[in-house]
Amino acid sequence: MVSDGAPAGGGEDGDRPDGQAPGERLSRMRHSAAHVLAEAVLELFPEAKYAIGPPIENGFYYDFDLPRPLTPDDLTQLERRMRRTVKANVPIEGRxxxxxxxxxxFSDQPYKLELIDEIEGETVGHFRHAEFDDLCRGGHTERTGDLGAFRLDRVAGAYWRGDERNAMLQRIYGLLFETPAxxxxxxxxREEAERRDHRRLGRELDLFHLDPVSPGAPFYHPRGTVLYNALVDYMRELYVEYGYQEVITPQLFAADLWKTSGHYDNFSEDMFLFGEEGSELGIKPMNCPGHCHYYRTRLYSYRDLPLRLAEFSRLHRNERSGVLSGLTRARSFAQDDAHIYCTPEQFEAEVVSVFEMSERVYSDLGLEDWQIRLATMPEEKFIGEPEDWRRAEALLAAAVRGAGREFELAPGEGAFYGPKLEFHLRDALGRSWQLGTLQVDLGMPARFGLTYVAADGAEHEPVMLHRAILGSLERFLAIYIEHTAGAFPLWLAPVQAVVIPIADRHAAYADEVRSQLAARRLRAEVDGSGNRMNAKIREAQLQKVPYMLVVGDREAEARAVSVRVRGGGDRGALPLDEVVARLAEERDTRALAGLGAAAP
RNA sequence: GCCGGCGUAGCUCAGUGGCAGAGCAGCUGUUUCGUAAACAGCAGGCCGAGGGUUCGAGUCCCCCCGCCGGCUCCA
Structure with missing residues (x-):
């Protein structure tokens, strides 16, 4: 139902059911619904311990310590009880x-007692409706009748205070909006999102699959590999333009390298490490240490900088089993990764250049809606001195403003080696994802003893930046598949055209059409099945092939093809030469829609 | 890793203790067709793995693996 027929990135009405910060009124309704839910749970389980229940995006939740796991039937019954409270429409009173x-x-409520101890001051908020009491800072509707349209959604486990050393509670999620509509x-x-799920489309479009023989590591099928390589080739073209040099460094490094880089101490939980002490090896989870090691193979003048090293190697991180999720969270993945080594004077220009390149990439892909977040020093795992962090954070902030953009602050969310900017994009379904990132590295140049000789003749330490624009190719593909529903622009489509002979006698001409397309490096296939034309068209439509070229007696006679555009219908017959030229043009300009048609 | 759910044909799914099923896809044959599914037939299974209960297990129990939704973490 969410059409991607509108020009990409445009035509949004800003009134999405999700993705927007809830308004004040909506937030109150959600918060009050959480209280009404807790009341219902306590009715059903008098011995329940209740923890916290805030409003969230799309609804609310409440965490409970219960004598047994909840079932779907329980949710139905809780919802019924909640509706009773709504109908009673009693006042919600706070003081x-x-x-x-x-x-x-709250003498028999340990979680509430813990919260009371932590609240500053001598008093705490108390909210009550009917017989239900809660510890609460407020933000409620006046009465329980004003809860809008809600539904209990699902149950999930959640640690008390989000800390896995604490007890696992049962969290009940509810959805709530102002109106049933x-x-x-x-x-x-949400149903549309399920239809577009990249795991489902990956199978339906024969792009890739995930397999128990290697959890978290994709098998790219031929079509998925074309897509993957098309993205990499595209980035490579930009690398020529933006002055990057691509390298290929080893997959496997001695533990010494990881000790030098700091990964051994700060990232080893996520690494595949093996071998004896003294000859221990680790598979790379990032390219940066290899790049720093490469940097040391020669001496640099300030005239040699900036040095921009890019690499598309596959990386492996030993993610905890419960967090894997399709291509968005994989153990094996690759990034459009690069590290920039520059002088302090060049820093700002480099940041701006990364911005420009990012804008270009996102725009070429039809992703126009993006925001920046500045992630600052983590509280625990970090290297370097806090004052260096503050300085780097200020420089990043200044560079963002210098580029005429705004950013949102994400305190404590930096990498262990430095603060970072994150590029977050909103997809066709209104969901926000982190793609690219630009990070300052405060540790590695010193750890690896990297230097360059400056104009003053002395050795100085270069500034090091990490950056990726697509982020991980895996995550990008997942998001892009869902954003486009698998209807890729011609330049990325695994099969760019299907030639459809109407009857067997057209096979020879169909093959000639395919050859003509192939000669211009257009990826075309002939549907040589025994199906009727209608079935062949249906198949090509379902496979989201951008162009269907129907050939019958008339076309063979006139050296023409009848063009059907995915999403655009029958365009009638055109000379073969012209169609080949127009498709090549559409590919070369990376057009987002073809032959004057709306995007698929 | 933790909590909950789920694993039956390539895919989507029926099958609640008694002979493993359907639709689609596949294969074969017939049809040669003008813009989203021609017709007929055939074949297809370690019911996720291992162990147990039972005369008998896809079905009940235990354990492991994987997947899904969360927690936590993150590209």
Whole structure:
């Protein structure tokens, strides 16, 4: 239902059922619904311990410690009880009470007591409706009747306070919108997302599959490999333009290298390490240490910088089993990775150049809606000095502003080696994803002893940047497949045209059409099945092939093809030469839509 | 890793203790067709792996693996 027929990135009405920060009123409704849910749970399980229940995007949740796992039937019954409370429409009353009173009120509620102890000041918020009491800072509707349209959605495990050393609680998620129409729209959008799920389309379009023989590592099928390589080739073209040099460095390094880089101490949980002490090896989870090691193979003048090293090697990270998820979270992946070594004077220009290149890439791919986040020093695992972090963070912030853009702050979310900018893109379904990143490295140049000789004749340490624009190719493909619903622009489509002979006697001409296309490096196939034309067209449509070229008696006679555009219908017969030229042109300009048609 | 759910043909799914099924896809034959599914026939299974209960297990129990949704983490 979410059409990608509109020009990419445009035509949004800004009124999405998801993705937007909930308004104040909506937030109150969601928060109150959480209280009403907790009341229902306590009715059903008087011995339940309740923890916290905030409003969230699309709804609300509440965490409970319960005597048994919840079932779908429980949710139905809880929802029924909630609706009873809505119907009763009782007031929700809030006030401040002394901590002592609160401790008495929640004397058998350990999670609430823990929260009371941590709240500053002498009083805490207390909210009550009917017989239900909660510890709460407020933000509620006046009465329980004003909860809009809601539905209990699912149960999931969640650690108390998000810390895995704590008890695992049961979290009940609910959906809530102001009107039933908005709730329905959200549910419909979710169904559309399921239809577009990259794992499903990966199978349907024969792009890739994930296999238990290597969890988290994709098998790219021939068509998926074409897509993957088309993206890499595209980035390579830009590398020529933007002055990057591609390298290929080893997959496997001695533990010494990981100790030098800091990965051994800060990232080893996520690494595949093996071998005896003294001859221990690690498969690379990132390219940076290899690039730093390469840097040391010669001496650099300031005139040699910036040095921009790119690499598409496959990387491996030993992700915890529970977090793998299709291509968005894989153990084996590749990035459009590069490291830039420059002088402090060149820093800002390099950041701006990365911005320009990113804008170009996202725009070529039809992804126009993106934001920047600045992720700062983590609280625990980091290397270097805090003042260096602050300085680097300020430089990044200044560079963003210098490029005329805004950013959102993400405190404590930096990499262990430095602060980073993250590029977040919104897809056709309104969901936000992190793709690219630009990171300052505060540790590695010193750890590897990297230097260059400056104009003053002395050795200085270069500034090191990490950057990726697509991020991981795997994650990018997942997002892009879902964004386009598999209807890729011609330049990326694994099969760019299917030639459809109407009857067997047209096979020879069909093959000639295919050869003509192939001669211009256009990826075309002939549908030589015994199916009727209608079935061949249906098959090509389902495979999201951009062009269907129908050939029968008339076309063979006139050296023409009848063009059908994916999403655009029958365009009538055109001379073969002209069609070949127009398709090649559409590919070379990386057009997002073809032959004047709306995008698929 | 933790909590919950799920694993039956290539795909989507029926099958709640008694002979493993359907649709689509595949193969063969007939049809040679003008813009989203021609017709007929055939074949297709370690019911995720291992162990147990039972006269008998796809079905019940245990354990492992994988997947899905969360938590946590992250490209």
């Amino acid at each position: 401040q009470i002394p901590k002592e009173e609160a401790r008495a009120l 908005e709730l329905d729209a959200y549910l419909e959008a």
